[in-house]
Amino acid sequence: MRVRRSRGSGELAGRDGVAREVAGRLLASLPRRDQRAKGERYVEGLLRVQGRKTMRAIAAVAGGGAAEQSVHHFISKSSWDWSPVRRDLGRFVEQALVPKAWVVHPLAIPKLGRHSVGVQESYVASLGRMANSQQAYGVWCVGDAASAPVDWHLLLPPGWVADGERRRRAEIPDGLAEVDADRAVLDAVRRTVDGWVSRPRPVVVDARQIEDLVGLVDGMREAGLPFVVRIRESAPLAPADAPSAGGERRGPGAWRIAQGARPAALPVRWAERAPEGEPQPLAARVPVVLRDPGRRALRTPLAMVAAWADSQATAGELWLTNLFAASPGEVLELGRLLRRVENDMEEIGGRVGLKDFEGRCYGGWHRHVTLCSIAYAIAALGQHRGVADELLSA
Structure with a gap:
């Protein structure tokens, strides 16, 4: 039995039975x-349906005489818990891929109406x-051969949790409060890495849209996690050797620190192979501390890696990390896993229906993307190498 990539939109040759056995x-x-x-059957339908993965289309190809109403009830009205399924998916994918990192990445789902849970302009x-959309954060396991999502956190804006009628219609669980991007990213890191994986790997996050960078870094540091975080130019950093005043280190911020390090920048030496089609950048590493404008306490020492293309006068990328032994090239290689996830999501995510849930309720969205993640993992593993069937026969 061998996992193979199909020429059509379905990712696996159905006669192999791999999709159903892995899903089982x-x-x-x-x-x-x-x-x-x-x-x-739902996972099999996600892998086989041509075009948009509607419940009607899935019911038509899933087999077993499944009716559309039955599929709808299983996703939107059933009581099954998606958390144990994601836990088992995370462990399965970790074993299959031997991850280099866990990447936390956003997913925007454009919507025309106002009634899908979490949607807002x-x-x-x-x-x-600006766009009318649902927004979520996924956790991707990224290895040498493939990447696959294993967990999801849907953003819930204040208008959805404060409005009792909207909560009722969307079936948002009692006690569930507002979920913004800051909380979603930190919850994703804590839940996936703390409870689901066998050993820590670097966590890679693009935090340029995150407001509470201090909270994110502190949360990962307190969990004992290595991390590589892309930051914006205004990030509140100070050089590690900057004088302190009243218990707070003061400094010029990430952009000015990077500009001051520009004369010391050296060509990047990639740990593995140079990214295809990318000019060799220059990079500098600077010891820094992260300042917290709201508190007086000193922050934990960190390192910032700034990277420039040859023609750039200012740094094109700024990364914050606690991987003190890693070279600038190793930090940048981990950062480029964000692009890897974006490319894989563009190639596979659409074909397994990550953005296709047509229901409106909170539980239905989570059950749908959970089963999409199983289909995604099967497709990704089968596309690159026969990993899934090797695990099944072990």
């Missing part, structure tokens, strides 16, 4: 046999403009 293992936590069977960084 990852859905073993579901309490009822009929739920497990419906989950397997807001700035979408990937589009560079």
